[in-house]
Amino acid sequence: MVTQRFRDQFGSHLVSGEPRVALPPTVEQISLHASRLGVPRELADFATAAKDDRLRHTYGKSFPDYVRAFAGDFSNAPDLVAYPRSEEEVERALAWADGARVAVMPFGGGSSVVSGVEPDVGEGFGGAVSLDMTALDQVLEVDDVSRAALVQAGVRVPHLEAQLKPTGFTLRHYPQSFEMATLGGMIATRSGGHFATLYTHIDDFVEGLRTVTPRGTMESFRLPGSGAGPSPDRLLIGSEGALGVITQAWMRLQSRPVFRAGTSVLFPAFRDAVEAVRVICQAGLYPANVRLLDSGEAANNGFGDGTQTVVVLAFENSDHPVDAWMDRALEIAGDYGGCFDFGAAKSGSGHLAGTAGAWRNAFIRMPYFKTLTVGLGLVSDTFETSITWERFHGFHDVIKRETEAAIVEATGRAGTVTCRFTHCYPDGPAPYFTFQGLGSHGELEAQWRHIKGRALDAVVAGGGTVTHHHAVGRDHMRWYERQRPGLFAEALQGAKARLDPNGILNPGVLLACRGATS
């Protein structure tokens, strides 16, 4: 039955014979090294060294995380897990850790796919504490005139939305990990959300931030816009826990959509679909969704016949019907050979029906298949980037070819590489690649590293960003350092030296790990 489900989901071409199914270990089966730290007096009320807590804060949700968890390897487990219930407890935890030269890993939803939360901090520290922020989960204030809310950073998206619901507003930011992801984690990692154009990253929703550092707490003015020097918020957005711990934020909200139009458009030719998406994105229409799925991606997600490129297109608005917008977008799609059901696009709930609905459901289910895939010995992962339109086709073809070749090198057999656009800008798309190959138990992590490494070599060599919205973490550092201007790295190092002089905050992320200074 597992094999059948596997074949249905990932394609029978990957399976020759019956795959060997591995099972994850139970907590009791895992042997964990003793904590190097006792719970200090200052943290006694909200920290623990219990095995279960330490295991649950060792990994994020990446492919190698699952592989190592399956193998019972928890050698990087934190020594302590702290659950601060107030900003004062965050400050207390940082003060203690700074004095004791203990590395601090801010931990939100734990949904990092780039080793952003793993206490892999080297030898220079007296230990590592995972700072779980999820107890700080309240919406503190809602401003229904300006449409904004003051929100604690540890709240998960569903709980945030539940608290906002009575007000009629929504953050309307749903990364694929939204069921787990916390607000602070999303801000710290420049999360990519619901909107495929315009407000793609969470960056644009931040009105003001409050952040605790080992040197103290800072807060930016809550502002709709400013031109007063480089933005303080923009230094912290994307800082991945290396500069401070975000404790709360004023966030811009949306009114709940009332008017919707959505449909999917089928294109016989991939190039024509790309061209249609480019022109739609340059037309000033700002669709909520304009996701392109190549033929393989469409078929893998349960629709299309495996030959056509699909563009999922949706508009939504709280104020007015969106027919004029959708009509023009479909006109453009038609100009490039796209086929669609014009009637379906008019339906108020069209965005949940048909192909578009199938896509949405598949999107939400996607991250939860890793237990199955790892158990089956499948090497499977995604990586995402962005590139300007005029370089896209060459870039796409090289990456696909390099990744396919890397799968063969790593596993000895052909796999699949598919592409979709998660977000689109007037000057280029954010292509998102999925690769799958049948690997071998015991070698999965090495096979994954080979494939992903060769793929990212091609991404960075081709001028794409090392990550559009998965963040840098530890897994992307090698490519991030190639892409980042060297003097910007020094500027960042200079900033960190002032905020975190002992280098205790998420060591190894964004800046090379130097161990605590003393």
Next chain:
Amino acid sequence: MVTQRFRDQFGSHLVSGEPRVALPPTVEQISLHASRLGVPRELADFATAAKDDRLRHTYGKSFPDYVRAFAGDFSNAPDLVAYPRSEEEVERALAWADGARVAVMPFGGGSSVVSGVEPDVGEGFGGAVSLDMTALDQVLEVDDVSRAALVQAGVRVPHLEAQLKPTGFTLRHYPQSFEMATLGGMIATRSGGHFATLYTHIDDFVEGLRTVTPRGTMESFRLPGSGAGPSPDRLLIGSEGALGVITQAWMRLQSRPVFRAGTSVLFPAFRDAVEAVRVICQAGLYPANVRLLDSGEAANNGFGDGTQTVVVLAFENSDHPVDAWMDRALEIAGDYGGCFDFGAAKSGSGHLAGTAGAWRNAFIRMPYFKTLTVGLGLVSDTFETSITWERFHGFHDVIKRETEAAIVEATGRAGTVTCRFTHCYPDGPAPYFTFQGLGSHGELEAQWRHIKGRALDAVVAGGGTVTHHHAVGRDHMRWYERQRPGLFAEALQGAKARLDPNGILNPGVLLACRGATS
């Protein structure tokens, strides 16, 4: 005749009797201290110590700049002016200045209204060189697929647009100073441009930057979007020459607008006009222009009867007619008691006709009246901020009251304070205040400092930004330091220490002037 023009332009209520008219000095009349520096061998090809060049690079275009220029006070003139013709010459100038501990003031259009280019650098330097970037004025490359161009930083907006014209694209970013302003200057100061919503600041048009620092040159990847750590570009955007000299940028372009609709809406009540603008800005319509002018501002600019609030409203697009957008915006305006000519709004060139056209013409002429106003002894200036909607009315009333009181204190008689919105966001407007009072020759600068100081005290105390798009410069430092999180100032100091270890770049701007370290 001058008096009549003065009365027409600024209101006869300010003038009692015949004002005394001062005239600006000629170059010959100005006595200038000798340059502390000879032109060094390394800069011989492109630098000068000539009086005329030094005079033209002493000031920007602020009110006190004109006052001091009228008084013949050029005590802060640079010792040298360099006109690099290549990035290599920029690098050479910085290397020489760094070694000689000479302060470097990057100089673009010289249109700073906040003392951003004045060599007021204290005693710690061997001299000051103004680095005039205007010889670097070429569009190097246009990508017509992704709609972007690689542009040298010293190009002025009209020359940039002239070079782009054959391609059919435009930067479409027109600060009030656009005839003088350079691209690099606009990026370094987070210029506010043509679009009143959505793409308000130049920040959003920057795809990638190349910047020379005393430590070397850095370049960011040209990308449509990225989530790889804090944005390198966002640290340099708004850095006002204190972190590096921007030499070129990849800029996002717009297609030239083909479809336009524009009109103005009259409201009997200020509060209703504000409410209409808020709702329009929260409706997802993204008008190119939605500028509110209070009754005094409208009358001063040559339209309205002095009792009505005007909202100038315009949509434009290169791809499709904008009637659906304008219709809905006018429907909202009507809901709040706005009166408009529905027919005029349909006209393809409506944005240039009637009230909206009068506004546009007045806007463009505005900065060039300073010679006249200073000569007449008028204390006249503008300041701009942003604030969330729910605080706007209280904020506006306090600022208006404080500024009016400050004019009386400073000049002994009542003046005027008016307000318009230059840009609007879903969560708040960017109010722009203009004040005018009749001062006394010889005391104009002190009178101006008193009025502007009390106004900015109120702005910052009320939670507004010290500047929405005029930048910080030297004039706003006192308030910027109150508003900026203290730890962010330290982070910025840490970044500057790595890029500009001797502190030669625009000392005193963004960070307190400490003199060159040696």
